[in-house]
Amino acid sequence: MAKFLGLDCSTQSITAVILDSSKKTVVYEKSLNFGKALPQYNCPDGFLLHPDPLVKHSNPLMWANALDLICKTMQDDGVNLAEIAGISGSGQQHGTVYLNKDFLREDWLLKAKSLAGAVKPLLTRATSPIWMDSSTFADCRRIDAALGGPEQVRLRSGSSATERFAGPQISRFAREDAKAYADTAVIQLVSSFMASLLIGASAPIDYGDGAGMNLLNLSTLQWDADLLAATAPQLGEKLPLLVPSSHIVGEIHPYFHRYGFREGVPIVAWSGDNPNSLIGVGGWKPGTAVISLGTSDTFFAAMDRVATDPDGYGHVFGNPAGGFMSLICFKNGSLAREQVRKQYDLSWQEFDSCAFELTQPGNAGNIMLPYFTPEITPLVLNSGPVFEGNSMFKAQKDAAAAVRALVEAQAMTMRLHSAWQQQKTKKVRVTGGASRSDGVCQVLADVFDASVERLQVSDSGAQGAAMRAAQGAGAMDWATLSRIFCACDASKTRKPIPANIAIYNELINRYAALEKSITG
Structure with a gap:
């Protein structure tokens, strides 16, 4: 059997x-x-x-x-x-x-x-x-x-x-x-x-x-x-x-x-x-981060050693494959993306393709802190986005710039607030509705300097549990289970672009300074 x-x-x-x-x-x-x-x-x-x-x-x-x-x-x-x-x-x-x-x-x-x-x-x-x-x-x-x-x-x-x-x-x-x-x-x-x-x-x-x-x-x-x-x-x-x-x-x-x-x-x-979700999407091994782009955005990853977040935002749980895993939750996920889409009357296709075609990585220096609802990472109790950039952007009259600013902000805040793990992310596996967006996935690839792989797992918790049953009963090891049941579509993988990596390595310092000015 x-x-x-x-x-x-x-x-x-x-x-x-x-x-x-x-x-x-x-x-x-x-x-x-x-x-x-x-x-x-x-x-x-x-x-x-x-x-x-x-x-x-x-x-x-x-x-x-x-x-x-x-x-x-x-x-x-x-x-x-x-x-x-x-x-x-x-x-x-x-x-x-x-x-x-x-x-x-x-x-x-x-x-x-x-x-x-x-x-x-x-x-x-x-x-x-x-x-x-x-x-x-x-x-x-x-x-x-x-x-x-x-x-x-x-x-x-x-x-x-x-x-x-x-x-x-x-x-x-x-x-x-x-x-x-x-x-x-x-x-x-x-x-x-x-x-x-x-x-x-x-x-x-x-x-x-x-x-x-x-x-x-x-x-x-x-x-x-x-x-x-x-x-x-x-x-x-x-x-x-x-x-x-x-x-x-x-x-x-x-x-x-x-x-x-x-x-x-x-x-x-x-x-x-x-x-279980970490296992269910094949993230059991350190070096692979998993980002779930849902109502809230969640970043989790297997850890090769115990580390804790000095700011208190991240959590450490046990990794079912052995060792530990991190988890960091960001409340302004899909709710923020939906807010921007509705504010500028954009279809999801326009949100993805038009906005990213009309803007360049780095967004001409336009930065947004996307606190459309109170945030838990970092802790922000008063909701309302913060804008830094040119006059049209700050006046919220540039739809394309607003979309890119939001997506870049969500990627940079994940990178900033996962740095306490002190381990290199070699690849990112993304799930959730927004993972269908080529633009969103390319920004994540460039910000993290890692390949972004897309999965179609309908219930990662239940699948991870079934994989754990197979491993616990001695039927298969983790590497084999992940290769078979967590395969990604290679044609949809987004690779980081070297020129864009350099842009975001510089921009993230400005973003961190703006965040600190708001959160202290």
Whole structure:
């Protein structure tokens, strides 16, 4: 058997991808939207409505129900699940699930009629805070203070105390509901919770997702005693073990035989969506950066050594292929591109071709800081773009110059704020809607002095999970998996142009100075 299943429990949906390692192709892919498929949970966009806009929680029973539903859907679609030789998964990072001591019993899933029904009496907290939650500012500051400042938290855990991370979320829960926290025996991440459902036992947390909690010490790959103490009482007793991402956490539970899975299918540790996406686009090896041009733009890359961002914007997670990875998020991604396109009444074709044909690299010295919404990298709380250049450009009457300024700014800010990794980017793999633009890709190639490769991977998290199942089960190594399932279209690769590289090496200094004048 050579088929491997990857599951992705994201914010808004659950996705299944099946790879056939013998045929070297994806043989099945299906996604179910939570709002449409499971409307009874009142999470139309994957989270519960709340009067406080800073609070973003979801219902963990919905995730359990979704696992049942995707398995039933695969069965109904005629997938022979008895052929599955390994399973792994991807979960939205930072979300937490709180469970009582009965979750540690061996029989909680034995006679269950449904996963949601089995899990409901085990929850000590009815809802799960997710990555969109921003309600833990005070807890972040307490953790920083207890460790002697944000730099100490960053050096230990790879990130400053961050509002959406599991540690600060646990801290707030322990403060506000001490009784429920005391009744909690196990705190799982979304990824390890879903793995637990598959094996019918409390699954360990992998290094990849565990590093996104502000609790794991990067140098020891163990829970950090000082961070635990600063976060909540007896927290170390409530956290699962930590394991490498390739670790087999158990075999599939007999509950899942109803869907056609055979006995003994190995379950490889689940990880977070970002570590899985790194694998899913073939970025497992240092030297290849991955840029996702989505609603927010995201830069992530495998790292050949541990480094942390002294400015606190970047994060360090575990790389499922071994070692570590960086992640840096920029809020002004597609939203900013859309804003400029609408402001100048441009079609996407005009945005791409006309603007880049009418302007030259360097944009005649016209620079924009593209803060159309408040930015997190760098931190800019007051929205509004900043213009430096000629009068027509500053008056926002030159559409072509505005487009090029935006795209150049987005590329330069990624280069500036990824420099802390201190490693050369040899090639860049791009995904997302804007990756279709030749102009955008050429600017990225010139700014990074690296070839830009374009991929068409519909769900990198689920594909990365399926690849991890294959690797964890010993079917293929990372190099072979990436070559087969993450191939790029060579005809669409953009190479850096030497003359343009020199222009951007000079322009980026002016851009950095302008950014510093705004952010300090």
